[in-house]
Amino acid sequence: MPPRPRLSQAAVEQRRQDVLHYVAEHGETRIADLAARFDVSLMTMHRDLDDLAARHLLQKVRGRAVAFPALTMETATRFREGTHLAAKTAMCAAAVERITPGSTLLIDDSTTLFPLAGMLAGIDRLTVVTNSVGLAQHLGAVPGVVVTLLGGHYHSEFNSCTGPDVTRTLTRIHADLTLMSATAVLKGRLFHPLREYAEVKEAMLAAAGRAVLLADHSKFGKAATYAYGTAARYQEAITDTATPAAETEAFRALGVAVTTVGTD
Template sequence: MPARPRLSQAAVEQRRQDVLRYVAGHEETRIADLADRFDVSLMTMHRDLDDLAARRLLRKVRGRAVAFPALTMETATRFREGSNLAAKAALCAAVAGRITPGSTVLVDDSTTLFPLAESLAGLDQLTVVTNSVGFAQRAGSAAGTDVTLLGGHYHSEFHSCTGPDVTRALSRIRADIALMSAAAVLEGRLFHPLREYAEVKEAMLASASTALLLVDHSKFGKTATYAYGTADAYQAVITDTSTPGAETAAIADMGVAVESVDPGEPAS
């Protein structure tokens, strides 16, 4: 039997993300069953699971792969930053041209915005204000960008800050534009599993002249514990072409512009 072609690192990572999603959907799965399902050797599956376990994305326990609790997987940065990367990059590329030199930009803790940091390089006298340590680290390396990290109660799982110190600081800021995402969207209503993060999003909206909502297809058709408004608080919603038509239609019916980006095609 001829040897299988060696996969690229990107293809290996995609398989590992698929394994992670499968385990999350089943709470726990035998490692042998995973090897059969993904048509790889038991040794390869062990390597995949060792990598995922080292990143604290799942646990290996006596021949089984075990998922973390659902709330942790919905919110913790380590789970979110590796998902739907092509869609996130396309959404950020679609809005990068709307950020002008000399402006003040609010960015929430959503990993959807992480690819935007690279686009900030070359924009002179740009001020970025964020509660996300991860985004601040990425944007801080761009020449000409001044980054303000909103300090408050630090959540290590989410690598970001919330609380009254954050919301008070936002009340004293007037930004040109806020770029934000949502954990869940159902028929134009926005939700987050954690109340304190919903409060930060509300404070950012109140502090910005213009706000854009960037949400990939995986967030639609879902709810979470805390509702914090609707999409009509934003000037536009940018999503990808895999988002269900009924969801985008509900937002359009609110009078909000909806822009759909194809992750397979770079934004102009």
């Protein structure tokens, strides 16, 4: 039998993300079963799991791959950054059309907004205010963009800042446009598992002249511990075509314009 063609690094990373999602969904899985499911050798699966474990995305324990607790999986930047990337990119491309030269933007720490950084080149005199260290680093290489990082209590797990220093600074800022995502959305209500992040989102909404929510289909139909209002606080929501119709209709019932994007 001829050897299999060597996969590109992108294809290997996609397989590893698929493995990660499978383990997260099942809690824990035998490594041999994962190798059979993804049709790779046991050695290859061990390499995949070693890579994911080195990034603290899962654990390898005595022949098994074990997921981290749900809260960590839902909120940790290292997990979220590689998920649903096509949908995130398409939503950010739609959001760029709402940004005008000379604007001040407020952007939260949602990895949904990370692809936006590479799309802002060519829009003159932009100021971006964010609590995300990761996004600030991405934006630092974009010419013409002035970045203000909201400092406060730093969370290494999420590579961003929260706390009274962040929310107090936001009371002194007026933004033309706020772009945010949500961890969980249920029938028009917005949720986050961590109180301090919900408070930052509320403060950003209060500082915005206009607010747009970007959330892919995976965010809908679920709730978390802390509610922070409804989608009615946004003028528009951008999502992908896989979002259930009942959820988008709940937004429209609240008077929120909904834009859906394809991910091809």
